[in-house]
Amino acid sequence: MGTLTVELGERSYPIYIGQGLLEKAGAYFEQRGLSKKSPHLIISDSNTAPLYLNKLTESLANAGYNTLTFVVEAGEKSKSLSVYEEVITAAIEGGLDRSSSITALGGGVVGDLAGFAAASYMRGIRFVQIPTTILAHDSSVGGKVGINHPLAKNMIGAFHQPELVLYDVDTLLTLPPREVSAGLAEMLKHGLIWDADFACWCQEHAQGLLALEPEALEYGLEKGCAVKAKVVSQDEKENGLRAILNLGHTIGHAIEAIAGYGTLLHGEAISIGMVGSAMLGVRLGADPSLVQETRAMLQSLRLPVVLPRELETDAIMSAMMHDKKFKEGSITFVVPLSIGQVEIRKDIPASLVREIVEQLKEV
Amino acid sequence: MGTLTVELGERSYPIYIGQGLLEKAGAYFEQRGLSKKSPHLIISDSNTAPLYLNKLTESLANAGYNTLTFVVEAGEKSKSLSVYEEVITAAIEGGLDRSSSITALGGGVVGDLAGFAAASYMRGIRFVQIPTTILAHDSSVGGKVGINHPLAKNMIGAFHQPELVLYDVDTLLTLPPREVSAGLAEMLKHGLIWDADFACWCQEHAQGLLALEPEALEYGLEKGCAVKAKVVSQDEKENGLRAILNLGHTIGHAIEAIAGYGTLLHGEAISIGMVGSAMLGVRLGADPSLVQETRAMLQSLRLPVVLPRELETDAIMSAMMHDKKFKEGSITFVVPLSIGQVEIRKDIPASLVREIVEQLKEV
Numbered sequence: 041m042g043t044l045t046v047e048l049g050e051r052s053y054p055i056y057i058g059q060g061l062l063e064k065a066g067a068y069f070e071q072r073g074l075s076k077k078s079p080h081l082i083i084s085d086s087n088t089a090p091l092y093l094n095k096l097t098e099s100l101a102n103a104g105y106n107t108l109t110f111v112v113e114a115g116e117k118s119k120s121l122s123v124y125e126e127v128i129t130a131a132i133e134g135g136l137d138r139s140s141s142i143t144a145l146g147g148g149v150v151g152d153l154a155g156f157a158a159a160s161y162m163r164g165i166r167f168v169q170i171p172t173t174i175l176a177h178d179s180s181v182g183g184k185v186g187i188n189h190p191l192a193k194n195m196i197g198a199f200h201q202p203e204l205v206l207y208d209v210d211t212l213l214t215l216p217p218r219e220v221s222a223g224l225a226e227m228l229k230h231g232l233i234w235d236a237d238f239a240c241w242c243q244e245h246a247q248g249l250l251a252l253e254p255e256a257l258e259y260g261l262e263k264g265c266a267v268k269a270k271v272v273s274q275d276e277k278e279n280g281l282r283a284i285l286n287l288g289h290t291i292g293h294a295i296e297a298i299a300g301y302g303t304l305l306h307g308e309a310i311s312i313g314m315v316g317s318a319m320l321g322v323r324l325g326a327d328p329s330l331v332q333e334t335r336a337m338l339q340s341l342r343l344p345v346v347l348p349r350e351l352e353t354d355a356i357m358s359a360m361m362h363d364k365k366f367k368e369g370s371i372t373f374v375v376p377l378s379i380g381q382v383e384i385r386k387d388i389p390a391s392l393v394r395e396i397v398e399q400l401k402e403v
Numbered sequence: 404m405g406t407l408t409v410e411l412g413e414r415s416y417p418i419y420i421g422q423g424l425l426e427k428a429g430a431y432f433e434q435r436g437l438s439k440k441s442p443h444l445i446i447s448d449s450n451t452a453p454l455y456l457n458k459l460t461e462s463l464a465n466a467g468y469n470t471l472t473f474v475v476e477a478g479e480k481s482k483s484l485s486v487y488e489e490v491i492t493a494a495i496e497g498g499l500d501r502s503s504s505i506t507a508l509g510g511g512v513v514g515d516l517a518g519f520a521a522a523s524y525m526r527g528i529r530f531v532q533i534p535t536t537i538l539a540h541d542s543s544v545g546g547k548v549g550i551n552h553p554l555a556k557n558m559i560g561a562f563h564q565p566e567l568v569l570y571d572v573d574t575l576l577t578l579p580p581r582e583v584s585a586g587l588a589e590m591l592k593h594g595l596i597w598d599a600d601f602a603c604w605c606q607e608h609a610q611g612l613l614a615l616e617p618e619a620l621e622y623g624l625e626k627g628c629a630v631k632a633k634v635v636s637q638d639e640k641e642n643g644l645r646a647i648l649n650l651g652h653t654i655g656h657a658i659e660a661i662a663g664y665g666t667l668l669h670g671e672a673i674s675i676g677m678v679g680s681a682m683l684g685v686r687l688g689a690d691p692s693l694v695q696e697t698r699a700m701l702q703s704l705r706l707p708v709v710l711p712r713e714l715e716t717d718a719i720m721s722a723m724m725h726d727k728k729f730k731e732g733s734i735t736f737v738v739p740l741s742i743g744q745v746e747i748r749k750d751i752p753a754s755l756v757r758e759i760v761e762q763l764k765e766v
């Protein structure tokens with residue numbers, strides 16, 4: 041089993057990655073000092089709950105914890121204000137107090153939703169992440185939580201670090217193949233922004249990762265989480281460095297919004313976005329091979345690298361303008377210099393981005 | 404003009420209290436380094452906006468700021484998730500980015516609502532408080548922001564300190580008399596928990612305060628804010644000391660909820676609550692004169708001291724159980740020992756509280 045720590049002073053917390061961790065959740069709750077007098081709320085979704093919720097609540101009950109559960113519909117649509125309100129209602133009706141916690145058992149959707157509920161219920165209570173998707177190795181670490189607004193993704197949120205991240209890789213075995221690939225997009229991203237060797241490793245071990253081989257999975261998730269943890273430790277609230285984690289996301293978020301949340305998976309959208317970033321990198325001086333290399337890595341993980349023609353460039357551009365990365369009139373972009381190395385540029389003209397969006401539609 | 408500072412390390416901020424400050428808002432924005440490139444959103448309510456919004460936007464425009472305004476209906480009902488959503492929509496449509504700010508021009512309702520919007524929009528942008536009620540000398544200082552859930556008040560929120568509190572006492576002259584008294588309840592509270600002399604001063608200068616004489620007002624607000632600022636500096640997130648600010652609020656919030664938000668003003672409800680706290684203090688050993696003294700002080704400020712009979716004790720008790728001050732099974736209460744001195748008790752049995760609620764109905 042691997043253990044990492046996100047170093048954030050008094051808000052530091054451990055990430056455990058391994059097999060059979062769900063059965064030990066009670067012990068981890070105890071270790072983190074969660075109260076046995078107060079009720080704890082577990083949020084899960086309609087796909088994950090039938091598979092893993094009982095295992096979790098049993099482990100907690102055996103350790104003497106009093107839990108309540110709330111299951112939301114699977115999918116990005118649950119990251120809405122109305123589902124958020126339902127979660128808060130469940131928390132109040134369940135009598136959650138300031139010593140209670142909220143746990144996310146699921147992917148990034150449940151993590152972001154439950155995390156924002158924990159951040160804002162009674163002005164903030166404790167939060168536990170139990171990720172069950174590969175993508176959630178990214179979303180469960182770092183404390184960004186939030187929900188969507190009909191006009192733009194992740195517009196409503198907070199920074200709220202979890203107490204604990206419990207990553208049981210056994211849960212990943214039930215993931216649909218498309219979700220596996222989408223999650224691997226964020227894993228590869230951690231290589232592309234920080235560690236060329238790790239990016240190459242992802243490509244070389246693509247078959248093992250896609251087949252969910254435990255060894256490959258544990259190594260890849262640990263490496264991915266480690267990059268994320270290091271970046272977050274240095275810049276918790278995204279005043280600088282942390283923005284590199286947004287590689288592919290400026291275009292990716294816009295694509296996701298225009299396609300309609302849930303049509304393209306988050307990881308698929310940022311896969312296309314990362315190809316766009318590589319194209320931008322080349323326009324700004326990187327070696328022209330960067331685009332082909334990036335494409336090949338993503339394709340080895342069975343990810344899309346071409347923007348569907350039916351998504352209109354105008355709509356994508358206007359969605360980008362609503363994005364948080366649009367600051368004081370110019371678009372902020374994470375631009376790769378080479379595999380494993382990126383820079384943050386705040387001066388990318390919209391006209392250039394538009395050209396890239398068009399180029400992304402070419403097979 | 405008085406200036407105070409809330410000492411919170413890098414989150415420290417100034418409070419300016421005086422006449423004619425609204426006209427100088429632009430200069431204060433500049434002093435705090437607010438961006439002139441990004442749009443700034445001002446939230447106000449239907450009573451306050453017609454009186455003061457133009458003055459504020461003119462001052463900001465003259466200083467070169469680009470502002471948008473959003474006016475909500477006056478009253479506690481605007482501290483709801485649906486109005487919050489409207490505010491966020493206005494922020495997105497107005498193109499607010501990470502360098503933008505949200506300003507509250509109004510009383511505690513607008514302050515709490517706008518503050519939670521600022522806390523959660525893009526995971527937190529800057530926030531300016533321009534209080535226009537006496538009560539808001541309390542609510543605008545200390546960073547507690549939030550909205551109500553139909554089941555309980557202030558259930559959804561955050562700690563989000565403002566950049567700046569700009570308290571123009573000229574705006575108070577248009578306050579309806581009931582609001583004046585309600586605001587003075589929180590002013591007196593600051594004496595009752597911390598400073599017996601100040602509590603006596605409030606009683607002695609009740610006429611001047613009720614008549615909104617600028618000199619009395621400025622002194623009282625400065626003293627009140629100073630107590631609040633000192634307590635918050637020592638315990639920003641309410642892990643201990645800060646709870647003393649809740650004197651009268653355990654019962655008060657329950658009364659407010661049961662009467663229906665807005666029927667009894669917040670200050671009126673906590674006035675009755677503070678009488679209840681004094682009764683509890685006496686039951687726990689304080690001098691019996693405490694109840695009469697507290698009542699007299701509140702009555703000098705034209706505040707209610709008797710609980711309306713039609714409010715059912717059962718309903719009040721059950722509302723209290725939903726309150727944030729109910730932690731791990733026992734009710735936390737701020738109990739006065741004498742005027743100017745309180746202690747936090749976590750062991751108050753519900754049965755005793757029930758007796759107090761009954762006693763509060765006796766004239």
Ligand SMILES: NC(=O)c1ccc[n+]([C@@H]2O[C@H](COP(=O)([O-])OP(=O)(O)OC[C@H]3O[C@@H](n4cnc5c(N)ncnc54)[C@H](O)[C@@H]3O)[C@@H](O)[C@H]2O)c1
Binds near residue numbers: 211
């Ligand atoms: N907070 C952050 O820092 C951050 C970072 C990246 C992404 N995100 C967010 O994460 C979300 C995407 O996360 P996601 O891809 O995990 O989505 P998700 O939570 O929707 O999970 C994907 C799908 O897999 C199902 N599922 C989850 N675990 C399963 C399992 N073990 N077996 C079978 N099915 C399972 C889910 O029900 C869902 O249908 C997006 O909303 C994105 O904005 C947040």
Ligand SMILES: NC(=O)c1ccc[n+]([C@@H]2O[C@H](COP(=O)([O-])OP(=O)(O)OC[C@H]3O[C@@H](n4cnc5c(N)ncnc54)[C@H](O)[C@@H]3O)[C@@H](O)[C@H]2O)c1
Binds near residue numbers: 454478543549574
């Ligand atoms: N955040 C905190 O720490 C904190 C502390 C105490 C109270 N509160 C909250 O504050 C709220 C109560 O604040 P409030 O009493 O200021 O209520 P409010 O904002 O509703 O204002 C009271 C009334 O006065 C009107 N008004 C405001 N300024 C005026 C002016 N200058 N002239 C004429 N009319 C004016 C308003 O339109 C409203 O009708 C409650 O929601 C309470 O929960 C918060």
Ligand SMILES: [Zn+2]
Binds near residue numbers: 310
């Ligand atoms: Zn992502």
Ligand SMILES: [Zn+2]
Binds near residue numbers: 589652673
């Ligand atoms: Zn109050």
